[in-house]
Amino acid sequence: MNIRHSLACAAFALAAGQASAAAADLTVYTYESFISSWGPGPELKTRFEAQCGCTLEFVGVEDGVALLNRVRLEGANTRADVIVGLDDSLIKDVRTHGLVQPHSVDFASIPMVAALAWADDSFVPFDFGYFAFIYDHQKIGAPVDSLAALIDGNARVIYQDPRTSTPGLGLLHWVRAVYGDEAPAAWTRLARHTVTVTSGWSEAYNMFLQGEADYVLSYTTSPAYHIVSDGTDRYRAAHFAEGHVAQVEVAALSAHTDNPALANRFLAFLLSREAQEIIPVTNWMLPVRDDVKLPEAFDRLIRPARIGFSADEIGASRSIWVREWREAVSR
Amino acid sequence: MPGVLAVFVMLAISVAAVLALAVRSDAGVSTALLRERWFWHVLQFSLWQALLSAVLSLVIALPLARALALDPHLRGRAWFLRLCLLCFVMPSLVLITGLVTLFGRSGWITPLLGEGWQLYGLPGILIAHVYLNAPFAIRVLSHRWQSIPVDAWKISAQLGLSGWQRFWLVEWPVLRTALPGVFGFVFLLCFNSFAVVLALGGGPRATTLEVAIYQALKFDFNPPEALFLACMQLVVAGGLFALFSRWGGLQWLVAARAGDAWRPHVGSLAKWCGRALYVAVALFLLMPIVSLLPVAALAGGALPWSEIARASAMSIGFALAAALLAVLLALAALSLWRHFDDALRRRLIEAAALHHLVIPGMVLSVGLYVFLMAWVNWLDWGWIAIVLLNALIALPFVFVQLKPSMFEYDAQYRQLLADLGLQGWRHWRLVLGPFLEPALRRVLAIAFVLALGDFAVFGIFGNPSWHTLPWMIHALAGSYRLDEAAAASLLLLALALGALCLLERERA
Incomplete structure (x- = not known):
């Protein structure tokens, strides 16, 4: 030295x-x-x-x-x-x-x-891009067809923390758009079969690829990456009847x-x-x-219907939604 | 006087950072969080998991450190001790992937753990924290054990002391001085971690204060809240750390003598337990890395090599500069420290050098960025901040490990030096430098490795023309290239290992 x-x-x-x-x-x-x-x-x-x-x-x-x-x-x-x-x-x-x-x-x-x-x-x-839950087609033959089915089911789910990651924030928006004031109760139900919540997209997605969860929060375009780069179509996005929120x-x-x-x-x-x-x-x-x-x-790729709030509404409610989520899932 | 200057720099940057954030937040510190139940829950959880993690890390580190110091037949000791530093550069994504490969749903070890095994939650956090911190404790403690003078061992053997008697009379007094400090360090490291805690903790129930600071400063850009949280962290974590450190202390043993490596006889039960633990811990530390190999080998070809090479060179440059600066700052501060005999002034200097362990790096970085923004074009000069802040972040590690050596030096030679009247550069070159050399190599290694893994500071001050390796790993992982990220992470670990070998090579 x-x-x-x-x-x-x-x-x-x-x-x-x-x-x-x-x-x-x-x-x-x-x-x-x-x-x-x-x-x-x-x-x-x-x-x-x-x-x-x-x-x-x-x-x-x-x-x-x-x-x-x-x-x-x-x-x-x-x-x-x-x-x-x-x-x-x-x-x-x-x-x-x-x-x-x-x-x-x-x-x-x-x-x-x-x-x-x-x-x-x-x-x-x-x-x-539309947010979507990605699953492994080789493991799950009949994926959930709605956000409600995902939340009320018992499939293992990984998503990202809305305090540190934009997809996490997207899910906050999505649950709020589908459930309105019932969102906290929905979060509590989801928490029962949530494997974990990660700080970033890559940790969550990698854990999913390692087989830790049945569904991971990502985008409808994720399967396109696997088709083009890995030559496999085993990873697919679940199409939800309520519609999807977009980023x-x-x-x-x-x-x-x-x-x-x-x-x-x-x-x-x-x-x-x-x-x-x-x-x-x-x-x-x-x-x-x-x-x-x-x-x-x-x-x-699936072509979902778009639902959700305007940019200004999201901006105005973000911190309230985060607090609501934090309380509901920490219980 | 370099000592005064160094202490000034250490304090001034923290004060400037906090001031800049306070000024930006008009209303001053926000205490609204105090009324939220959530905040108290987070604080409680942060403390609880840090305490458990620190205890567990030391329970594993103590017997192993002893085996490393006393069992001359352990093979690969030098490599093991280098491996112990690699956890400081390990990107959290790699650690999470590795631990999931071992303990996850279809993990290698999971079948041995019984039906009810669930990684996510406290088990996941504890495993990760032991992985990250026990190695640090092992390194420091095994060095303490080695510093027990040969004469003490010989006398204890001549007196026919039993294993336990020897432990209490010879080993414990030496350990006692270092143990509280090491415990405090590990406690703080666990208190401050968050990406791993969140991912393996199973969700927001397992949140630490650090997540809240990250959120306040990054997502909400709410400096008052971030400041409040940072202050809480400083008071609670800093207070506890100060408490732990007070139980420790310095003790002069005896003149160090080279060459004499006589070691006492260790009972065969203790010896074999030590060896078993050595193998188990080595496997535990290696397996997450090994589990990456197949993935990384396949992805290696797809890496953007020219970019990776540039990023590696940048990383090494930044890390070397930061490590050297950290060592210089620590030496300067210690030169001031040894001038004072009163405990109060010594403690103040220690606080100046150690408080960076408690202040979140993000608060320091954003604060400094804001403070100098009006005068400095960070796009061009950010590299100075990267080097400086990484040096400050490594400083506590460097300072605490150099301090005992400096103390021993003074205890041994002060009188003699006063007689010789040796001063300045000659003093350094002829006496102090050679005396400190082994310790300097050790702390340079740890500072280098810490700075090599930096992501947070670069995130604030970085510029695309100086991409570092951790930054590239983050970018790869963020765009589906998880296998390439794994390959690049292995490269980062290899770089760190290579540097450690170089640093420890010339041991004359």
Whole structure:
């Protein structure tokens, strides 16, 4: 152990710091897995840079919630021109804090998926997914066909903690949408056959793959990943009669961008057919356009009816729902 | 004076972080939680599971540490002690996967555990905490046992002391000084953990305060609540830790002598029990790692290797820098500490170095981020914060383990040094440095491994051009690539192991 090591290391970190200091024309804040080599980021960057003759820089944080916190913390100091990867449950917070500004995208000129019914003047959806419980078709021949059947049955269930994970928050929304004020009683019934509640999606999903549970909370698109990447269709999403709640991932213009024209151009690009064909097979969510060609695996996914509350309603009730859940399942 | 500067840095960062959050929260600390039944339940559960975990960890660590120190025929001791540090870098996803493979529904060990076995709940938490913390206790305690002077063993043998007499008269006094501190450390580590507690605890009944802090700071971005929880944690956990540490203490034994490795005879029952435990614990620690091998071997080819290589280099760079800084800070603080003879000032310096164990890393990171945000562009300078905060997080581990060595040094040589008038660099190079070297290697290793596994600090200050390995593992696991995440985790463990071998190599 000697000093040389530490010097080399400091020089190395310094070089890295300087590399990023060369400012790009457009800085996009997003979450980590969006810009990983297997995510949509690198491909989108190449295509957009070719179109605009500009440079684009991604800054990745842990996840959507961390993204909101980052721009909230940075306020007017932020370097973000565009924010990509918030979800609809966070929209209200973003709006309240004045972190975004209206965009110039005209949804009427784009064949948007009807179920989204999107008309927001600040947020542009770029993909979405329905929450769903995934099961192993080789183990369960007759899966539950409704949320009520899941909750009142005795199948082993794993889901994520709504205090730390967005799918967990989605289930909170779902149970509330189906049960209304009866939600606490439903949570108590579910708790009787819940194996565990994990802090993140990956722990829950991995435990399910290890055979710890019959059902795990994920997305209707999860089976597509297994078909395309693992070549197996044993994992399927249970189709619930009450309908499913959706998670819509959105992008927006930072309120503090100094290049709104280019930022708007990037938002329009996210909605282009080109980008919409890349996102589903890299981010494993559904496209927001109707006219996108996708691998055959996507045709085999269930197509549930969409239920649930508006983004503003979710934002307003989130903390009450969390408390309600906490009380019901801790009993 | 470097000592004053070091202590200032230690305290200033915590104060700045807390202040920044307090200022942002206008109304100050929120105490609304005190009226919620849920909060008291969580506090009670946090304490209860931490206490049980710490007791269980020590019950396993004590006999094994003794066997490691006294049984010269144990094979692979050096590898075992390195294995003991790997748990500090183990991503929680890997640990959970491994423990589920062993104890889950179709686990390897589950058939032996009887009909009613249920991993999720207190058993899961205790198993995970023993896995994470007993190895640390084993390392520290076995070192304490080894520090018992040869003369003491020889005299006890000449006097014909029985096993128990020897234990009470020779071994216990040495242990007594270290045991409360180790217990306090393990207790705090268990008190602060949450991803594992949540996943294996079977749901929100098994929640710790740390989850609540994470939620308050991350999901709700509610600094008043986060501050309140952090204060509670500081008072309750910090208070208990201070209490435990007071029972411990320092004791000068005798001049250390190299080369003489005479060890007392250990009864054959104790010896064989020790060996059985050694094998059992080694298997327990290895199995979660081994269970990853088949999955990882298959996924290895699919890893984005160039990215992984870059991330590994970054991780090593950050971890080395943080480990060196942690050791320098600890040395500087100790140089101040040995200047004072009064207990009060010494205790204050100890508090400055140790309190990072109780303050949640997330509070420290977010607080510092906010505090300097207006002046510093973190996208460019975040690497300084990553190194500094990881150094501070490792500091308590470094400080407590260097302190006894420093104390022994003073007890042994202070008088002599005063006569020689040796000072400054010459003093360090000729006397102090060589004396401390083995201890320095040990603490450098632990600080390195701790920083190598960092995820939380990087999450706040990181920048995509300096991706670290734990960060990549998180990204892989978050996009269905769980097998690749396992492969990358194995690589992380291998890196840590490689570094430990290098650090412990030149033992002249």
